[in-house]
Amino acid sequence: MSKNLNRMKIFKETKQKHLYFSVAFALSIALAPTSAYAVGNPVGSLEASMPQAVQQNGNHKVTGRVVDSAGEPLIGATIMVEGTKEGAVTDIDGNFTINTTSKAKLVISYVGYTTQTILVGDKTTIDVTLKEVANTMNEVVVTALGIKRAEKALSYNVQSVGSNELTRNKDANFVNSLNGKVAGVNISKSASGVGGATRVIMRGAKSIEGDNNVLYVIDGIPIFNFSGGRDSGIMGEGRVSSEGIADFNPEDIESISVLAGPSAAALYGSNAANGAILITTKKGKEGRVDISFSSSADFSSPLLMPEFQNTYGNKLGSYESWGEKLATPSSYDPKKDFFRTGTNFINALTLNMGNEFNQTFASVATTNSRGIVPNNTYDRYNFTIRNTTRMFKNKVQLDLGASYIKDNNMVSQGEYWNPIVAAYLFPRGESFEGIKTFERYDNVRNFPTQYWPISDSRFANQNPYWTAYRNLAPDDKDRFMFNAGLTYNIFDWLSVACRIRLDKTFITSERKIYASSFNYFAKEKGAYEYYDYKDHQTYIDAIANINKTFGKFSLAANVGYSYSDYASLTRGYGGNLVLVPNKFSLNNINPSDSKVREGGGDSKVRNVAAFASAELGWRSMVYLTLTGRNDWNSRLVNSSEESFFYPSVGLSGIISEMTKLPSFISYLKVRGSYTEVGSPVSRSGMTSGTITTPIVGGSLKSTDIYPFTDYKAERTKSYEFGLTARFWKKLSFDFTWYKSNTYNQTFIGELPESSGYKAVYLQAGNVENRGVEMALGYNDNFGGLQWNSSLVYSKNVNEIKEMVKDYHHPLSPKPINIPEVSKDNGRVLLKVGGSINDIYARKVLAKDNQGFVNVSPSGGMSLETVEPIYLGKTTPDFTMGWNNNFTYKNFGLSFLINARVGGIVTSSTQALLDRFGVSKASADARDAGGVMIPNQGLYDAKKYYTLVATGENDLAGYYTYSATNVRLQELTLSYKFNSRLFNNVIKDLTLSFVATNPWMIYCKAPFDPELTASTGTYGQGNDYFMQPSLKSYGFSVKFKF
Secondary structure: OOOHHHHHHHHHHHHHHHHHHHHHHHHHHHHHHOOEEEOOOOOOOOOOOEEEEEHHHHOOOEEEEOOOOOOOOOOEEEEEEEEOOOEEOOOOOOEEEEEEEOOOEEEOOOOOOOOOEOOOOOOOEEEEEEEOOOOOOEEEEHHHHHOOEEEHHOOOOOOEEEEHHHOOOOOOOOOHHHHOOOOOOEEEEEEOOOOOEEEEOOOOOOOOOOOOEEEEEEEOOEOOOOOOOOEEEOOOOEEEEOOOHHHOOEEEEEEOOOOOOOOHHHHHOHHHHOEEEEEEEEEOOEEEEEEEEEEEEEEEEEEEOOOOOOOOOOOOOOEEEEEEEEEOOOOOHHHOOOOEEEEEEEEEEEEEEEOOOOEEEEEEEEEEEEOOOOOOEEEEEEEEEEEEEEEOOEEEEEEEEEEEEEEEEOOOOOOOOHHHHHHHOOOOOOOOHHHHHEEEEOOOEEEEEEEEOOEEOOOEEHHHHHHHHEEEEEEEEEEEEEEEEEEEEEOEEEEEEEEEEEEEEEEEEEEEEOHHHHHOOOOOOEEEEEEEEEEEEEEEEEEEEEEEEEEEEEEEEEEEEEEEEEEEEEEEEEEEOOOOOOOOOHEEEEEEEEEEEEEEOOOEEEEEEEEEEEEEEEEEEEEEEEEEEEEEHHOOOOOOEEEEEEEEEEEEEEHHHOOOOOOOOOOOEEEEEEEEEEOOOOOOOOOOOOOOEEEEEEEOOOOEOOOOOOOOOOOEEEEEEEEEEEOOOOOEEEEEEEEEEEEEEEEEEEEHHHHHHOOOEEEEEEEEEEEEEEEEEEEEOOOOEEEEEEEEEEEEEEEEEEEEEEOOOOOOOEEEEOOOEEEEOOOEEEOOOOOOOOEEEEEEOEEEEEOOOOOOOOOOOOOOEEEEEEEEEOOOEEEEEEEEEEEOOOOEEEEEEEEEEOOOOEHHHHHHHHHHHOOOOHEEEEEHHHEEEOOOOOEEEHHHHHHHHHOOOOHHHEEEEEEEEEEEEEEEEEOOHHHHHOOOOEEEEEEEEEEEEEEEEEEEOOOOEEOOOOOOOOOOOOOOOOOOOOOEEEEEEEEOO
């Protein structure tokens, strides 16, 4: 009966999807303007402040706007009445209002720009364009909560990336386009195939048990970046699928601000310690209807592959290629014969229209990708509409938006259900063409069955094409996002804003195992599992904004409240089929051989926060910034610290405004900050009254963990110092030094049996990250050739300062000590002096007292288990990225060179290729008469590789490689056609040739060290038959009409 109810619940979930789609469609129709005007400010942009005026006298009212040479507003520009203390400051749109006399002269100034003096006369409107005197940094940047601030006032490092950097070389997951362009950010692409998730770590991993990935913020509102799985596991028992942030259309993005440290993101609270990526989306613009279209197509193939041999075959009936030399070398090459050409087609259409009071932005985009592994596909469809209306003489602004995303994804990874394993190990004496017809009709069973004449019971138990086409795991996602914002300008210096965001996701996942698959996966008629996943996020905030000038002082302050709620639920049912072979339906599952899947009970997180910030400026050259936030998080309910407060303080000064510097220094700023950021314990259900007991096999299974209440927030304390300089108006330099320490890490300690429990959660430890970030920029023009170049450098040192020492607990008669913690199946060992990224091995060839390998009289060798041997760390010593853009007339050239220096990786793939005798190394050893044992001579190749090349972590020391690599990551050639050729009907037509990863300049590892099988904290730096990284070539076109 209960199983039938579960089935009914599953089907009811699908009906909800149609309801949300109907709401989304109705809202999009309602928001569409009836004429060529509508809105477009993204929800979250606090464009609330009206022009500021202080200490003003006179009856002649003047309004105006101050912009730079590109037409962008200058925030905080000063407008003073010459010879008086009367003045005003521009708001975030560059607007100002001042009351004066017709005889007055206005002095308009801004740091880095030439000051202008204008006689008022009978003018009531004065619009001013200031010219740069120095090539200063982007003057306006988006910071926490979507607030726009002047760069000169910031006491922390913020880096901006424009939309052109995201759309130049498009990826199915746009986050990959940030790699090498931002200092302090380490991006690893998932090897799970097209549409896979991305691991993004800023300034090192900070938490031993918690999430170390960055926080993503859309138009000022943080989102939960759900992933369908973060670690495939060695066996492929898990999944690494797509992620929430990958759902976004890069053509909808206006710009990205990267807040690399907790100082920059402190106002976001719990996840701010990991840094934040702020995404500002496009909005409607005032003017005529503007339609833009872009289309790109690229074709991909493996960038880096293992080296195979084709001269030795296999013995009859054996899957291993340890047979005699072939009379005719095998022509089989997995790169050519198994992998296919991958494709990625992205098309986007955007619409802009509006007038002074109402603007609309709408977009439609499709992403259709096909991976290099057969049947690995990813399809996504985006629909977005955004509307902004200004009412009551610009006193009120209403922002509305809606998005719908539909995607389908299928990935493969790990040992199970991974066709790459059997394809790589395929015996070189057999015909690969013969097994491409992977199924043949069985007259006895009356349906097609798997054709696999030769196999290995563990590593090649299925035909690789059967695995790809008959062991399926598709995902079908529907995601609905709604947002609204209302801003009310109470006075010209005070405004209030309220925002709300609703985000719902529905995912239907299946696993279809066809009859005649390996019997470990399914019985004779096949197997089927169906489950529904759904999650929701609700976010609400209310913020008051103050922007006022008092003579030489300026104040920008914010005070607010936020509420967020997140929960997910998974329900499913699966088992072996019982009636009809390959009929994948719930009523065909054997009730006596089935299981119910239900999860998400511990996923609920609710957070309430109050926060405030104040930025006090003096003469536009010295700025003091203070922030504070208090969180009440559901994970700390019934603990000793149910709420937690954390402050930050920062100071910045424009030295070039304070004193006269040498003429070649056109701009110099120094900054410093101290920040504390709190985060609740790493999981839900750890405090009294919230303990979640898992259900295993249909019954409750106690964790035997004591419900301790002495929990506190995991707290990160961070220092940051930096400077920004500009030389000769062409050269820019940014430097940041930082150090952060994260305390109250979560551990599991043992309790004596007399306590009635087996373990207890406890908090201790200290993880430190320290490092430097540098960025060097150069801009110049050589006779019409414009060159823009940037070089970024990042170095981070991760060190565990404390573990658990002499921890006292009332149920333990002795202090609890945990000097070491093992992670990733023993591969990672955490201890004082080491890092979160250290890996170890534990087995070596047995040696005698003199250090020589023991070889028995019969010629045998053996292994011995030793104390853990440190192999290295999987993180680099430093990273560098060199990005260049050249333009000459209508031609454009850009390229990006990315380098990772230091660190190590291991390869289980290479080990198993050696063991099965299909690697080039194994053939070279046979040709040489054996494997050379240092100072001892040659040893039989097959015996050697059978012993050490098992692929297990304990023997990884024999397959450790430098992770240093240098690559040409992006290359683009473009040409922009003159609009007159098309009678101005088609405008800005640009054709581009694009290449991604076209050249691996240097790499000694047998696979791409930048790939990862896991987007979590652990599981990094090992290749266990991952899909290879790709190089791609293609074309793109974009135009307006």
